[in-house]
Every structure is written in C-alpha cells, then in structure tokens.
Amino acid sequence: xxxxxxxxxxxxxxxxxxxxxxxxxxxxxxxxxxxxxxxxxxxxxxxxxxxxxxxxxxxxxxxxxxxxxxxxxxxxxxxxxxxxxxxxxx
Numbered sequence: 269x270x271x272x273x274x275x276x277x278x279x280x281x282x283x284x285x286x287x288x289x290x291x292x293x294x295x296x297x298x299x300x301x302x303x304x305x306x307x308x309x310x311x312x313x314x315x316x317x318x319x320x321x322x323x324x325x326x327x328x329x330x331x332x333x334x335x336x337x338x339x340x341x342x343x344x345x346x347x348x349x350x351x352x353x354x355x356x357x358x
Contacts, residue, residue: 277302277324281316283353297353298322305349307356309339 279298287293287309294315296308308322316322316331322338323330329338344352 279306279308279322281318281320281322284315284318286315287356295353295356296322297349299346299349300343302343304343305346306341306343307349307352308341310336 277300279300281296282299283297285295287295292311294310296310296316298306298308300306310316320331322336329336
C-alpha cells in the first residue's frame, strides 16, 4: 500500500529583510497553515515581500509559481520565530 505524501504546506511571509554586508541572502519570517512559524533563508537576487506565499508541494518549494531552494530551517512557535528573525546575524 502506497504511503500518502506530505500534505501541501503554505506559508505567508510576515517579515523580510536582506542580510548584510552584501545583501545576497534574504531572511523571511513565515507563518504556516499548520499553525507553526519558521525563519527561512534564501539566496535570491530578487527578494520576495510581505504577503507572498511559500508553498511546498511534493517536497518542492515554490513562491509565486517559481521554484525556490530554501536553506534548512525548523518549525518553531511564534515567539521563537520573532526572536530568531530579530537576532539573526545582527
């Protein structure tokens, strides 16, 4: 019997910023439809913005139908996500 794949996961960007000194990495605080939060990092020339939605379908991540490759992250609660976002490489 085939095991069902992971359900589709959507996460809305609630905060975003570029990391210094060159701004080659963007940092996003994201709230997901599973009730969890995360701080996600992407190396991206064109950053995404507050309100954009990250989506995982069959272990692939997308934003605005564009395939993305986020760095490893973990799901946390809201307070921890806020702390990580504020303190990350300041």
